Amino acid sequence: MSEKLTLHKYQSDITGLMIEHKAFGVFAEPGTGKTPTSLYVVNHFRQKTLVIAPIRIAYSVWPPETKKWSDFNNIKTGLLHGLDKEQRFLDDSIGIYIINPEGLVWLESMVAKHKRFPFTNLIVDESAKFKSPSSKRFKALKRVIGLFKRRYILAGNPMPNSYMDLWAQIFLLDRGERLGRTISAYRNRFFTRGGFRGYEYFLRPGAEEEIKDLIKDICIFIKATDHLDLPKLVINDIRFDLPKGLRKKYRVMEKQLFWDLDEGKILASSAAVANSKCQQIAQGFLFESLSDKQKYDKVTKKVYDLHNIKIELLEELVDELNGSPLLVGYWFRPDYDKLKKAFPKAVYFADSSKSEAVQIEKDWNAGKIPLLIGNIASISHGLNLQKAGNHVCFYTMVWNYDMYDQFIKRVLRQGNDNDRVFVHRIIANKTMEEAMIMSMQDKSAMSSGFLNAINLYREKIKEYDE
Structure with missing residues (x-):
C-alpha cells in the first residue's frame, strides 16, 4: 500500500528552489530524502525526465520510490538497462527514463539511430560520478547538456577527493558560467601547483570561500543532523x-x-x-x-x-x-x-x-x-x-x-x-x-x-x- 508523501520543511524549501531554478544542485547527506524531493519536482512539471544514476541506485531506489509514495504512482519508470532497453527507450508512456553513467555512450547511439530525444529534463543522481572532465561519461553528457530544459544534480558529497572534483559537476548546471569554461581555467584561477614535481594542485588562500560564493545561487548543502532527529x-x-x-x-x-x-x-x-x-x-x-x-x-x-x-x-x-x-x-x-x-x-x-x-x-x-x-x-x-x-x-x-x-x-x-x-x-x-x-x-x-x-x-x- 502506497503512502502519502509529507515533505519536511527543508525538503519543501529544496523543491521550491528546484522549481524556481532551471539548473540546481542539491548536495544533501544520505537519508535526507533527495529522491522523493526530486520526484516531487518531476511530478510538478509532468515532463519526461532522464535520470542518470549508478546501477544499484537505478534499480533499487528510483523505481521503488515511485511505488512507495501514492503521489507518484502515476509516473511510469523505464530502466534503460538490460535486454529490452532499446524497446523502453522507444516507449512514449514512460515518464522517467533511468540509465547508469556507463550507458550514456549507448544512449547517444540510440538518439542518432532513431532521431529521437524524448527527454525534457535531466537529473544526475550521485553527480560525483561525473567529477572527471576527461571521462567518457562526462564528455557524452556534455555533448547533449544543452538539449535539456531543466538540469538538476544530486550528491551526498560532491567532493569525495578535493575541490578539483567540483568543476565538472557545476559545468553540468551552468556550462562554465561560474567556475570557468574549462578545467584548466578553473585550476589556474583557484589552485596552485605543488607537491612532487608540481603534479599536485592545492587551493589558493581564500579560494574555498570564493568558490562557495560563486555557486551559492544554484546549489544548496544540507546536513542531516541539522534537520532530522537521528540516532x-x-x-x-x-x-x-x-x-x-x-x-x-x-x-x-x-x-x-x-x-x-x-x-x-x-x-x-x-x-x-x-x-x-x-x-x-x-x-x-x-x-x-x-x-x-x-x-x-x-x-x-x-x-x-x-x-x-x-x-x-x-x-x-x-x-x-x-x-x-x-x-x-x-x-x-x-x-x-x-x-x-x-x-x-x-x-x-x-x-x-x-x-x-x-x-x-x-x-x-x-x-x-x-x-x-x-x-x-x-x-x-x-x-x-x-x-x-x-x-x-x-x-x-x-x-x-x-x-x-x-x-x-x-x-x-x-x-x-x-x-x-x-x-x-x-x-x-x-x-x-x-x-x-x-x-x-x-x-x-x-x-x-x-x-x-x-x-x-x-x-x-x-x-x-x-
Whole structure:
C-alpha cells in the first residue's frame, strides 16, 4: 500500500528552489530524502525526465520510490538497462527514463539511430560520478547538456577527493558560467601547483570561500543532523596488538613509507595507496609480487596468511550481538576470503546480482539477515538499511572519508528508530590504522587531510621506534 508523501520543511524549501531554478544542485547527506524531493519536482512539471544514476541506485531506489509514495504512482519508470532497453527507450508512456553513467555512450547511439530525444529534463543522481572532465561519461553528457530544459544534480558529497572534483559537476548546471569554461581555467584561477614535481594542485588562500560564493545561487548543502532527529552515533574501537615478530616487520615497511614521503618519492595524493602493504599486515595477510615470466609473462600475486586476529575479534563481536543485525565492511579480496571461510552462513553483498541486491535490502530491513558483509566501496551508495539493526563494523578501515561516511549512513539515516547506531572499528594498535582514524576525524579525503593524519600519527608513535 502506497503512502502519502509529507515533505519536511527543508525538503519543501529544496523543491521550491528546484522549481524556481532551471539548473540546481542539491548536495544533501544520505537519508535526507533527495529522491522523493526530486520526484516531487518531476511530478510538478509532468515532463519526461532522464535520470542518470549508478546501477544499484537505478534499480533499487528510483523505481521503488515511485511505488512507495501514492503521489507518484502515476509516473511510469523505464530502466534503460538490460535486454529490452532499446524497446523502453522507444516507449512514449514512460515518464522517467533511468540509465547508469556507463550507458550514456549507448544512449547517444540510440538518439542518432532513431532521431529521437524524448527527454525534457535531466537529473544526475550521485553527480560525483561525473567529477572527471576527461571521462567518457562526462564528455557524452556534455555533448547533449544543452538539449535539456531543466538540469538538476544530486550528491551526498560532491567532493569525495578535493575541490578539483567540483568543476565538472557545476559545468553540468551552468556550462562554465561560474567556475570557468574549462578545467584548466578553473585550476589556474583557484589552485596552485605543488607537491612532487608540481603534479599536485592545492587551493589558493581564500579560494574555498570564493568558490562557495560563486555557486551559492544554484546549489544548496544540507546536513542531516541539522534537520532530522537521528540516532546518536557511538564509536567502539576494538583494538589489538600485532604479534611481536610481525610488529618488527611492520615497522620496517612503515619506515620505508615515511622515508619515501619525506624524500618526495611519492605524491601525497597516492601515499594512501603506497601504504597498502602496511595495511595488509594489520589485516592479517600480505601480497607478494612474484615474476613468473616463463609461465605467465606477467607479475602474479601470492597471498601470505599472517594472522587471524581480526577474524577472531569479529567472531567475538558477532557472538556478543547474539543475532542482532550487523553490517560488516571489508576492502581487500583476501579479507573477503577470510570472512567467507569464518562466516559461511552470512549474506555477502559481493556475490549479489542487481535483483538480488534489491532482495537483500528487503530481507535486511525485515530483520531476516543477522550478518551482512560487503565491500565498502560497493555497499556505500544506494542501499537503505535503516529499518533493522543499529550495528556497523569496519573489518577494514579506509582512507576515503566519503566511503567511510556513506557506509555508516546506510544504517544511520532517517527511519532508524533506535536511540543509537554503533560503529565498531577493528584496529591494530601502533599501525597506520590509527592515522586512518585521525583522517576520518578530520573528515577529509583531500591530500592535506591525509598528510595531517600521517604527521599526527608519526608524532604519536615516536616512543615506539626501535
